[in-house]
Amino acid sequence: MSSAHLIVLRHLWVLRHGRPWNLVVNGIFEPFLYLLSVGIGIGQLVDDGATGGATTRYAAFVAPALLATSAMNSAVNETTNNAWWRVRFDKLYDAIVTTPMRIADIAVGEIAASVLRSTLSATCFFVVIVALGMVHSWWAVLAVPAAVLIAFAFSAAGLAAATYIRDPHHHQYLQLCMLPMFLFATTFYPLSVYPTGVQPVVAALPLYQSIELLRGLTTGHLGLGMVGATAYLLVMGVGGVWLANRRLSGMLLT
Amino acid sequence: MATETLAPPVDEATTGTGMALRAYRYWTLRYRRTWRGTIVISVANPLLFLVAMGLGLGRLIGPDTAVLGGVGYLAFFAPGMLAAASMQNGIIEAAFPVAWSRRPGGAYPVAAGTPLEPEDILHGHLLFMTLRVLTSAAAFLVVMVAFGAAMSPLVALALPAATLTGMAFALPSAAWAVTLTDVGPVGGVFKWVVMPLYLFSGTFFAVEQLPEALRPVVYVTPLWHGVELCRTLSLGTATWPTSLVHIAYLAALTGVGYLVARRNYRRHLHA
Numbered sequence: 001m002s003s004a005h006l007i008v009l010r011h012l013w014v015l016r017h018g019r020p021w022n023l024v025v026n027g028i029f030e031p032f033l034y035l036l037s038v039g040i041g042i043g044q045l046v047d048d049g050a051t052g053g054a055t056t057r058y059a060a061f062v063a064p065a066l067l068a069t070s071a072m073n074s075a076v077n078e079t080t081n082n083a084w085w086r087v088r089f090d091k092l093y094d095a096i097v098t099t100p101m102r103i104a105d106i107a108v109g110e111i112a113a114s115v116l117r118s119t120l121s122a123t124c125f126f127v128v129i130v131a132l133g134m135v136h137s138w139w140a141v142l143a144v145p146a147a148v149l150i151a152f153a154f155s156a157a158g159l160a161a162a163t164y165i166r167d168p169h170h171h172q173y174l175q176l177c178m179l180p181m182f183l184f185a186t187t188f189y190p191l192s193v194y195p196t197g198v199q200p201v202v203a204a205l206p207l208y209q210s211i212e213l214l215r216g217l218t219t220g221h222l223g224l225g226m227v228g229a230t231a232y233l234l235v236m237g238v239g240g241v242w243l244a245n246r247r248l249s250g251m252l253l254t
Numbered sequence: 255m256a257t258e259t260l261a262p263p264v265d266e267a268t269t270g271t272g273m274a275l276r277a278y279r280y281w282t283l284r285y286r287r288t289w290r291g292t293i294v295i296s297v298a299n300p301l302l303f304l305v306a307m308g309l310g311l312g313r314l315i316g317p318d319t320a321v322l323g324g325v326g327y328l329a330f331f332a333p334g335m336l337a338a339a340s341m342q343n344g345i346i347e348a349a350f351p352v353a354w355s356r357r358p359g360g361a362y363p364v365a366a367g368t369p370l371e372p373e374d375i376l377h378g379h380l381l382f383m384t385l386r387v388l389t390s391a392a393a394f395l396v397v398m399v400a401f402g403a404a405m406s407p408l409v410a411l412a413l414p415a416a417t418l419t420g421m422a423f424a425l426p427s428a429a430w431a432v433t434l435t436d437v438g439p440v441g442g443v444f445k446w447v448v449m450p451l452y453l454f455s456g457t458f459f460a461v462e463q464l465p466e467a468l469r470p471v472v473y474v475t476p477l478w479h480g481v482e483l484c485r486t487l488s489l490g491t492a493t494w495p496t497s498l499v500h501i502a503y504l505a506a507l508t509g510v511g512y513l514v515a516r517r518n519y520r521r522h523l524h525a
Binding site: 026029030033034036037038041042044045046047058169172173175176179180183184188189193194 | 288290291294295298299302303305306307310311313314315316317319321322327445449450453454458459463464
């Protein structure tokens with residue numbers, strides 16, 4: 001019997017005096033500013049045909065990518081900063097492993113709590129882009145479940161990565177992975193902009209796969225690549241859980 | 255820790271600049287141990303934006319670039335990014351370290367317990383901040399010129415212009431941060447002040463694209479003046495009157511920031 005849910009309850013208990021709308025505002029403020037500045041500001045300069053299909057306005061092209069980025073950022077921030085702090089500094093789980101809870105429960109619980117938080121902000125951002133008229137397909141009802149999958153993949157990978165962080169300034173190196181992904185994983189322009197040789201490298205990025213999935217759903221341009229993206233994210237999430245569990249077992253007092 | 259590294263060699267001046275240089279040496283010594291972490295945010299970050307936006311996004315921009323001043327997107331964006339990155343570096347170098355150093359047991363109170371005056375501590379730290387903003391701007395400028403994003407030899411003057419932009423933000427930030435008791439609010443400033451300025455001060459798109467009513471709001475933001483100054487220098491379209499207005503605005507902000515910082519440093523370090 002797994003007791004992973006206890007970790008989630010513990011985080012909710014700690015946050016009970018926090019205001020949930022704070023989490024939401026923090027999660028959607030930055031992507032919203034980017035949407036206004038890049039989507040609408042630069043959108044006025046962009047030739048609409050360039051973003052695939054004359055029906056897709058530039059802002060509608062950027063919006064799903066920002067949704068994917070927002071899910072990624074809040075997932076990775078939660079598992080790398082906050083969970084890292086709990087494991088390395090608060091030594092929270094050194095106490096928990098002496099109870100009947102297993103380390104796998106801790107890993108799954110942390111990831112579940114992160115997914116919950118990330119899903120909350122992704123859902124709110126999704127509502128914003130629907131309200132702004134940047135969603136053009138009924139397939140978009142699947143965008144929130146897709147965001148949950150993205151949050152899962154990045155939370156698990158983030159927790160696994162966090163176990164390798166020994167010093168606070170190592171967090172910078174994570175930023176060094178996430179920022180280029182944000183900028184180059186077709187957030188602002190399609191894959192066809194890149195030279196043929198570079199395209200497979202970009203396509204291999206997890207954020208690219210996430211963007212493909214969400215962009216297909218919100219614009220209604222479905223493709224077989226979306227099945228591949230789903231499989232990619234599932235494998236990444238499961239692999240992340242496995243690695244995080246293994247690494248935490250080595251780190252915690254057992 | 256701080257006092258150890260500042261142990262006085264006997265032959266040094268113990269007044270005025272000599273004292274400030276000791277505070278400065280503390281920061282450079284510290285930087286020798288921590289520079290790796292700062293490279294990511296102050297150099298890699300703006301360069302990645304330059305490549306992604308200037309080169310990648312630039313390819314989507316339609317043939318009609320009249321609103322950008324008739325130049326390509328890279329040439330338009332790069333000097334704006336130079337100013338925006340300098341703003342960011344100025345605030346990063348001022349707000350966090352100052353708020354962090356003034357905690358009990360931090361570098362500031364410890365230094366204030368020595369013959370260093372609050373002004374010396376401020377001057378030494380300011381010198382270091384200037385160096386950081388200047389070197390980051392220089393690195394960016396070299397890449398910008400290598401990409402062919404600069405249109406005029408006047409671009410060399412964008413280096414002091416960008417440094418001034420950075421300091422126009424660094425001094426007020428330091429003046430404010432020295433009054434804090436917790437670094438928490440600094441993160442809020444990044445979210446609510448730096449990000450909006452970054453995205454809407456004419457860096458990514460021309461102010462003329464905004465609705466008429468919003469433009470005056472942009473014109474009063476200091477970053478817009480920095481962006482315009484760097485951009486006109488890089489494009490070679492700078493004129494004396496407009497440049498002087500931008501410089502005067504930024505210099506005034508720096509000067510007022512300095513006066514307030516000096517007062518606040520004395521109040522909070524010799525309290």
